[in-house]
Amino acid sequence: MRRKSARFFEMKRRRAPIAVLTAYDAPTAKAEADAGVDAILVGDSVGVTMLGYASERAVTLADMRHHIGAVRRGAPDAVIIGDLPYLTYETPLEAVASSRLLIEAGADIVKFEGFRADLVEALAAESIEVCCHLGLEPQTHEQKRIKGRQAEDAARLVRDAIALDKAGMAMLVLELIPEEVAGRVTQSVHAPTIGIGAGRLTDGQVLVITDVLGFSEKNFRHNRRYEEFGRLVRAAAKAYVRDVHEKTFPGEDNIVHMDKDQLAGF
Ligand code: KIV
Ligand code: NA
Numbered sequence: 001m002r003r004k005s006a007r008f009f010e011m012k013r014r015r016a017p018i019a020v021l022t023a024y025d026a027p028t029a030k031a032e033a034d035a036g037v038d039a040i041l042v043g044d045s046v047g048v049t050m051l052g053y054a055s056e057r058a059v060t061l062a063d064m065r066h067h068i069g070a071v072r073r074g075a076p077d078a079v080i081i082g083d084l085p086y087l088t089y090e091t092p093l094e095a096v097a098s099s100r101l102l103i104e105a106g107a108d109i110v111k112f113e114g115f116r117a118d119l120v121e122a123l124a125a126e127s128i129e130v131c132c133h134l135g136l137e138p139q140t141h142e143q144k145r146i147k148g149r150q151a152e153d154a155a156r157l158v159r160d161a162i163a164l165d166k167a168g169m170a171m172l173v174l175e176l177i178p179e180e181v182a183g184r185v186t187q188s189v190h191a192p193t194i195g196i197g198a199g200r201l202t203d204g205q206v207l208v209i210t211d212v213l214g215f216s217e218k219n220f221r222h223n224r225r226y227e228e229f230g231r232l233v234r235a236a237a238k239a240y241v242r243d244v245h246e247k248t249f250p251g252e253d254n255i256v257h258m259d260k261d262q263l264a265g266f
Contacts, residue, residue, distance in 0.1 A: 004079050004108040005129050005170035005192075008038070011203065012192040018204025020081070020194050021212065024050045024067045026074030028209060033075035040075060041206055042068045042107070044083040044139070049210040056138045057086040061098055065105035072106025081131050081171070082107030086139040092122030099128050109170060113137040115160040117167040124168035132169045134160060134185075135198065136176035146197075148177040158184050165189035173206065174198040176222065197222030 011018050020039045023029040024046045032040055046067050047059035068082045082102040089095035089112050099110040111131035112119060123130045134157055135147045148154045158181070161172060165188075172193045174182045179199025186193045186202050195202030197220070210216060213229035243249035258266065 003129055008192040020204055020206035022208045023071050026070045029071040029074035033078045039079040039081055040071055041081045042071050044085050045208050059085040061085055061088055061101050064102055068102055068105040068107050080107050081109040081111050084110055084112040089119055092118055095119045096122055096126050099123055113139050117163050120164055120167035120169050129170040131171035132164045133173040135174045146176045148181040154181040157181055158188055161185045161189050165191050
């Protein structure tokens with residue numbers, strides 16, 4: 001079977017930017033697929049953006065399966081990348097077992113954080129396509145600060161990426177690193193790189209859909225906020241509550257009546 005990441009390698013070769021968005025539910029996944037997104041990431045960001053957890057670390061394999069399944073049902077033909085949650089890929093055996101659970105739920109490609117070439121090899125040996133994730137690694141880095149600013153850290157990042165590439169990664173997410181570092185990594189690996197807060201020189205971009213929609217109060221420098229969804233939801237809910245309280249909803253156009261002849265015998 002053709003690898004799901006093959007198209008992204010071709011896009012890298014053609015220098016055609018790859019557009020990735022996160023999604024966590026069926027209708028959003030469908031909207032993104034209709035919009036022509038190249039891949040959908042079901043990130044463990046779901047924990048904070050959708051489930052009200054304080055950290056990505058609270059996300060479980062069951063959570064990921066639940067949301068990957070929803071995204072797959074909403075976007076049957078999309079390429080879906082699924083995050084392996086914190087502490088579910090300690091050993092190669094565990095990484096393979098956890099990945100199988102995500103794939104069974106609907107993921108095409110699994111993603112994990114950190115420099116673990118042993119895991120990439122183990123997964124590749126099982127024909128599981130792997131997306132690596134370097135730079136800011138939210139599962140282990142408590143502080144959401146930019147990584148790879150110092151020349152020494154930047155050089156290590158490039159070295160790590162090259163080793164993961166040799167081990168057989170299919171994609172690489174680069175999070176919150178200087179543009180120059182992301183550019184160097186992108187030139188140094190065969191696999192397509194997807195940046196978030198990593199500048200313009202990666203092979204693609206990924207953003208978190210709730211940030212794009214403006215669901216949260218907080219904005220980030222790396223994000224472009226295309227809508228004010230939080231404000232929209234509040235305004236719609238407020239109008240609905242008002243209409244119910246004032247008895248203007250349901251209106252005549254929202255209801256059904258019995259037929260006259262039936263009503264006579266009722
Ligand atoms: O979980 C997530 O949404 C991610 C992206 C920020 C790359 O890993
Ligand atoms: Na993630």
